[in-house]
Amino acid sequence: MTSTxxxxxxxxxxxxxDADVVVVGSGVAGLTAALRCEAAGLTTVVVTKARLDDxxxxxxxxxIAAALGDGDTPEQHLDDTLVAGAGLCDExxxxxxxxxxxxxxxxxxxxGARFDESGDGGxxxxxxxxxxxxxxxxxxxxxxxxxxxxxxxxxxxxxxMRTVENALVLDLLTDAEGRTAGVTLHVxxxxxxxxxxxxxxxxxxxxxxxxxxxxxxTTNPAVSTGDGVALALxxxxxxxxxxxxxxxxxxxxxxxxxxxxxxxxxxxxxGEGAHLVDADGVRFMLGQHELAELAPRDVVAKGIxxxxxxxxxEHMYLDARHFGAEMWxxxxxxxxxxxxxxxxxxxxxxxPVAPAAHYASGGVRTDSRGRTTVPxxxxxxxxxxxxxxxxxxxxxxxxxxxxxxxxxxxxxxxxTGLHARVPQPLPTAERPAHPLLPPEARxxxxxxxxxxxxxxxxxxxxxxxxxxxxxxxxxxxxALDENGxxxxxxxxxxxxxNLLCVARVLVEAARRREETRGCHWREDRPGRxxxxxxxxxxxxxxxxxxxxxxxxxxxDFPPTLPQAQEQ
Numbered sequence: 001m002t003s004t005x006x007x008x009x010x011x012x013x014x015x016x017x018d019a020d021v022v023v024v025g026s027g028v029a030g031l032t033a034a035l036r037c038e039a040a041g042l043t044t045v046v047v048t049k050a051r052l053d054d055x056x057x058x059x060x061x062x063x064i065a066a067a068l069g070d071g072d073t074p075e076q077h078l079d080d081t082l083v084a085g086a087g088l089c090d091e092x093x094x095x096x097x098x099x100x101x102x103x104x105x106x107x108x109x110x111x112g113a114r115f116d117e118s119g120d121g122g123x124x125x126x127x128x129x130x131x132x133x134x135x136x137x138x139x140x141x142x143x144x145x146x147x148x149x150x151x152x153x154x155x156x157x158x159x160x161m162r163t164v165e166n167a168l169v170l171d172l173l174t175d176a177e178g179r180t181a182g183v184t185l186h187v188x189x190x191x192x193x194x195x196x197x198x199x200x201x202x203x204x205x206x207x208x209x210x211x212x213x214x215x216x217x218t219t220n221p222a223v224s225t226g227d228g229v230a231l232a233l234x235x236x237x238x239x240x241x242x243x244x245x246x247x248x249x250x251x252x253x254x255x256x257x258x259x260x261x262x263x264x265x266x267x268x269x270x271g272e273g274a275h276l277v278d279a280d281g282v283r284f285m286l287g288q289h290e291l292a293e294l295a296p297r298d299v300v301a302k303g304i305x306x307x308x309x310x311x312x313x314e315h316m317y318l319d320a321r322h323f324g325a326e327m328w329x330x331x332x333x334x335x336x337x338x339x340x341x342x343x344x345x346x347x348x349x350x351x352p353v354a355p356a357a358h359y360a361s362g363g364v365r366t367d368s369r370g371r372t373t374v375p376x377x378x379x380x381x382x383x384x385x386x387x388x389x390x391x392x393x394x395x396x397x398x399x400x401x402x403x404x405x406x407x408x409x410x411x412x413x414x415x416t417g418l419h420a421r422v423p424q425p426l427p428t429a430e431r432p433a434h435p436l437l438p439p440e441a442r443x444x445x446x447x448x449x450x451x452x453x454x455x456x457x458x459x460x461x462x463x464x465x466x467x468x469x470x471x472x473x474x475x476x477x478x479a480l481d482e483n484g485x486x487x488x489x490x491x492x493x494x495x496x497x498n499l500l501c502v503a504r505v506l507v508e509a510a511r512r513r514e515e516t517r518g519c520h521w522r523e524d525r526p527g528r529x530x531x532x533x534x535x536x537x538x539x540x541x542x543x544x545x546x547x548x549x550x551x552x553x554x555x556d557f558p559p560t561l562p563q564a565q566e567q
Contacts, residue, residue, distance in 0.1 A: 085390020
């Protein structure tokens with residue numbers, strides 16, 4: 001795969017670090033990859049956009065899914081995952097996940113993660129949407145992500161691993177043969193390093209999380225601006241299935257104009273028996289799916305939106321008053337506190353909820369070892385598209401995917417000897433090859449995407465979104481081409497530019513997929529068309545900044561790298 005030659009406009013690196021591996025991101029995927037690489041004797045540097053414990057992992061409430069309970073099997077977990085994925089899962093990728101998952105969770109526990117236990121000392125398991133068994137391990141009631149993050153961060157610090165916090169990664173460095181040679185990054189604020197620098201390494205692991213900030217309302221933290229996907233595209237990597245953005249059905253409704261990160265009301269609340277009701281108290285999910293409120297997330301999100309449209313309502317309700325105060329306080333303390341902070345007491349009143357952007361099932365295309373289409377560049381966690389999630393992620397499979405595939409990446413880097421290559425990065429281009437958007441473009445992009453590519457989409461809404469995004473792109477491009485001017489380099493402008501990049505790809509893929517499948521809901525194409533569309537949409541960026549879009553011939557992904565480049 002040839003690099004596009006496109007880079008963000010940024011100062012030349014003023015300092016550098018050498019390593020065998022650089023891991024970008026500090027969630028469950030990034031820190032697991034880093035710990036496993038370090039344990040294999042590889043000099044590893046972790047780069048993260050905020051603090052080590054500030055990624056999406058810490059916000060995960062529900063838990064981590066694995067066949068750990070009596071009577072449960074990986075095969076049953078596989079079946080539930082395939083059903084949720086609506087015909088687009090890579091079955092081999094799912095099989096890897098569910099068979100390696102239980103031991104990966106046990107290793108996480110050995111690392112120091114403390115999960116809630118039942119009275120007999122075993123793991124206390126709960127159930128979430130799409131699961132036919134109780135297989136969700138949780139911690140602190142509804143603070144699983146925070147506990148996993150704590151354990152991994154402590155392990156990284158105990159090893160004395162080199163970390164660079166408050167650093168936005170800008171672009172991939174490559175050598176004359178197109179192989180990975182490290183990354184450039186900008187460190188914000190005071191510290192050992194400041195300004196733009198570089199980490200030179202023959203292996204780069206992207207674990208940058210999602211891109212929920214491309215929409216106005218999301219459960220994702222402010223740092224989730226699609227940086228990893230945008231970096232990969234500029235580096236010439238392929239991305240796949242970006243149209244499949246999962247909207248979590250039950251996000252605390254804070255008003256029609258609420259923007260930014262919104263409080264999540266975990267699926268585990270429904271797993272413990274909460275009901276979705278309308279303003280009249282009617283359980284509208286009954287009869288829509290055999291699992292009612294515990295149907296896969298795309299089914300529940302659509303059910304909520306349909307009811308909202310039928311009743312011209314802004315939200316529905318989640319009723320768990322029957323839990324009582326003790327259960328709320330012990331099982332869901334985080335959610336209880338969030339609701340009460342916004343003037344809602346779920347012990348005495350139903351909770352207003354509506355869908356919001358939550359998880360990207362697509363991302364940078366990888367194989368079963370986490371390798372992308374750029375030699376030496378790996379991806380895991382939400383930034384990656386391994387094929388596990390298909391058209392709709394099964395609840396609580398995300399933490400497990402990050403865990404399992406991070407371990408596989410570390411094993412591959414160690415086994416192939418990739419780290420033995422001394423990187424020789426090409427010098428960065430003197431002239432900026434990519435225009436930067438002004439900071440205010442971020443809000444414009446979010447509103448365009450929410451209106452045109454949200455839960456409910458159509459050709460008309462997507463065409464309007466594509467046109468408005470193109471105008472933002474063209475205005476910035478023309479200003480650069482005509483007089484060499486672009487917005488001032490900085491975190492705000494780099495993030496806005498990354499958001500525009502991923503938004504363009506998402507909308508183009510959503511326009512191409514003329515059907516409704518999983519979490520991609522086309523109101524003008526309401527049926528699922530397996531004959532024409534049981535395929536993946538793959539996108540890469542051309543050197544002229546246009547998008548090259550193709551559809552795979554089958555549900556199988558082609559290999560990421562030619563055989564000659566595998567080592």
